[in-house]
Amino acid sequence: MALDDAxxxxxxxxxxxxxxxxDEAVSDEQLQALYELLKLGPTSxxxxxxxxxxxxxxxGKEKLKPAxxxxxxxxxxxAPVTVIVAxxxxxxxxxxxxxxxxxxxxxxxxxxxxxxETAFRNSTLQGAYLIMAARALGGLIAGRCPGSIKTKxxxxxxxxxxxxxxx
Amino acid sequence: MALDDAxxxxxxxxxxxxxxxxDEAVSDEQLQALYELLKLGPTSxxxxxxxxxxxxxxxGKEKLKPAxxxxxxxxxxxAPVTVIVAxxxxxxxxxxxxxxxxxxxxxxxxxxxxxxETAFRNSTLQGAYLIMAARALGGLIAGRCPGSIKTKxxxxxxxxxxxxxxx
Numbered sequence: 001m002a003l004d005d006a007x008x009x010x011x012x013x014x015x016x017x018x019x020x021x022x023d024e025a026v027s028d029e030q031l032q033a034l035y036e037l038l039k040l041g042p043t044s045x046x047x048x049x050x051x052x053x054x055x056x057x058x059x060g061k062e063k064l065k066p067a068x069x070x071x072x073x074x075x076x077x078x079a080p081v082t083v084i085v086a087x088x089x090x091x092x093x094x095x096x097x098x099x100x101x102x103x104x105x106x107x108x109x110x111x112x113x114x115x116x117e118t119a120f121r122n123s124t125l126q127g128a129y130l131i132m133a134a135r136a137l138g139g140l141i142a143g144r145c146p147g148s149i150k151t152k153x154x155x156x157x158x159x160x161x162x163x164x165x166x167x
Numbered sequence: 168m169a170l171d172d173a174x175x176x177x178x179x180x181x182x183x184x185x186x187x188x189x190d191e192a193v194s195d196e197q198l199q200a201l202y203e204l205l206k207l208g209p210t211s212x213x214x215x216x217x218x219x220x221x222x223x224x225x226x227g228k229e230k231l232k233p234a235x236x237x238x239x240x241x242x243x244x245x246a247p248v249t250v251i252v253a254x255x256x257x258x259x260x261x262x263x264x265x266x267x268x269x270x271x272x273x274x275x276x277x278x279x280x281x282x283x284e285t286a287f288r289n290s291t292l293q294g295a296y297l298i299m300a301a302r303a304l305g306g307l308i309a310g311r312c313p314g315s316i317k318t319k320x321x322x323x324x325x326x327x328x329x330x331x332x333x334x
Binding site: 001002003006007008010011012013015017037038040041042120121124125126127128129131132133136137 | 168169170173174175177178179180182184204205207208209287288291292293294295296298299300303304
């Protein structure tokens with residue numbers, strides 16, 4: 001089944017990066033619904049290395065602030081949610097569960113360059129699925145993740161989201 | 168506007184990586200429609216480094232064959248289209264046109280590491296937009312691009328597409 005023109009407009013043609021947000025809160029349920037869609041997007045050998053840190057509190061935003069470039073501070077502080085799209089460098093430890101048909105864990109154990117490239121590519125694909133899922137459910141804008149953002153995973157980029165489309 | 172459940176099923180819930188294809192040809196018009204959607208997906212500073220090589224001929228497939236892992240040969244030969252998702256390492260030369268508000272070209276000139284990371288991240292996002300656009304228009308599967316595939320750009324991964332959803 002192909003989607004109709006109205007759906008293609010929502011996903012691609014009429015979607016725009018947002019610079020301003022309403023102060024409408026985004027609920028746990030909305031974030032869970034977003035994750036339940038994005039996690040289904042395809043990755044190589046279902047490796048799913050992406051990890052998503054959802055930041056909504058003033059305290060969390062303050063921790064982000066020093067890592068942001070000047071042009072990104074105001075819009076990140078204003079966004080109801082900012083997502084750090086990160087990758088788990090040890091993603092391949094989960095492959096026996098995620099990809100039972102082969103010993104895919106062995107492809108990456110002891111090959112850190114292949115693991116890093118695979119994690120970067122596939123977590124980025126998952127970041128794009130997050131963007132498309134958010135468009136399907138509401139509004140979202142994306143921006144680059146400064147290297148100085150520290151999580152237990154490797155931060156790759158930031159996305160800012162609102163619960164509904166805003167100007 | 169949020170999409171309805173049927174559209175979310177097409178994009179995420181019911182979509183599956185395909186291993187078999189019909190022999191239905193994919194037309195220039197279908198590929199153009201796919202590109203016209205994917206090109207609209209967001210990239211940082213609209214840098215759009217992705218380049219897409221669509222391979223449909225037996226001769227083109229034969230050139231790909233030596234670069235494929237054993238498990239990918241049959242399905243790639245059977246697919247009506249295989250797309251090399253690549254990146255233009257000199258993408259930033261186009262930024263004066265693609266992102267007029269700032270001198271974004273200067274961010275990358277003389278900074279090859281930043282240019283490479285930006286090209287990899289954003290061309291991969293565009294690869295995911297290709298996958299989602301193809302799902303919106305028909306069936307598609309994706310797989311890793313072997314490093315030995317040579318184009319004028321840097322190959323990142325392969326996607327195989329059919330004009331309509333197949334088993």
